[in-house]
Amino acid sequence: MAQENICAWDEDGKGQNIWDNLTHAYPELIKDQNNGDVACDSYHKYKEDVAMLKELGVNHYRLSISWSRILPTGFPYKINEAGVQYYRNFIKELKENGIEPLVTIFHWDTPQGIHELFGNDVKYWLTFxxxxxxxxxxxxxxxxxxxxxxxxxxxxxxxxxxxxxxxxAWHIYDDEFRPTQNGRYSHI
Structure with missing residues (x-):
């Protein structure tokens, strides 16, 4: 099935984030009145994306976690397992292709529960x-x-x-997670 025109902004139980709400309610605030509903579709094409990264010789890849995909209500009582699985699959695909994931914790979405979900597989984290x-x-x-x-x-x-x-966040990670997950930090 061709997936070129499929948008995944609200697929598989993803909740809305502040940008979804804003661009849907007030499209006139955006220069061309577009929103993020249709984008590069990494949700469906992450394997193709990783194959292209590998072909280019990329050894690190920065990605951000959309917390509204994992915590659709913004609260930890409802975890969207399809969203968790997407990121697990994406991270696994990167690592299997020799590409180290570098995950941004906050990219204008609300983070919660990240260390328990991805901490053993990701060694590089950005807080904001x-x-x-x-x-x-x-x-x-x-x-x-x-x-x-x-x-x-x-x-x-x-x-x-x-x-x-x-x-x-840095002190929590350093005290509680770095000793077992071996995360690294950089002065970049």
């Missing part, structure tokens, strides 16, 4: 994707979700919270 843009554009200028316009104060509060969250 583009923290500057998250705070400046999400809580300062209001150009990105959640579109809060609070220049100065909003950015300061966001930055303060992100730094504290990063430090807490």
């Amino acid at each position: 994707n583009e923290p500057k843009q998250t705070c400046q554009q999400g809580y300062g200028s209001g150009k990105n979700a959640p579109f809060v316009k609070s220049h100065g104060l909003g950015e300061y509060i966001c930055t303060h919270i992100l730094l504290k969250a990063h430090a807490k």
Whole structure:
């Protein structure tokens, strides 16, 4: 079955994230009024993607986890096993092809329960994707979700919270998971 036109943004029990909600409710806020419903379709084509990465000689691959795919309600009482399995399969495919996964924990979606789900297979983790843009554009200028316009104060509060969250996540991982999972960190 050809899957070229299939979009997986809400497939297999994935819940909505803040960008899904925003782009569906307010398409006029996006320059061309597009959303992320149809994209490169890695959900269905991850094996093809990994084969191309291998052919290119890639030895590391950065991916982000869509927490709304794993925790559709945003709470841990409902874990979407299809979403967990997708990431397990993707990570396994990368590793079987000699490509080390580097996982971003937060890419503008809410993370929860990540170490229990993927910790034994992923050695490289990033706590936040583009923290500057998250705070400046999400809580300062209001150009990105959640579109809060609070220049100065909003950015300061966001930055303060992100730094504290990063430090807490780092210490939890370092104390509780690094000894058994052998995760690494870089000064990149």
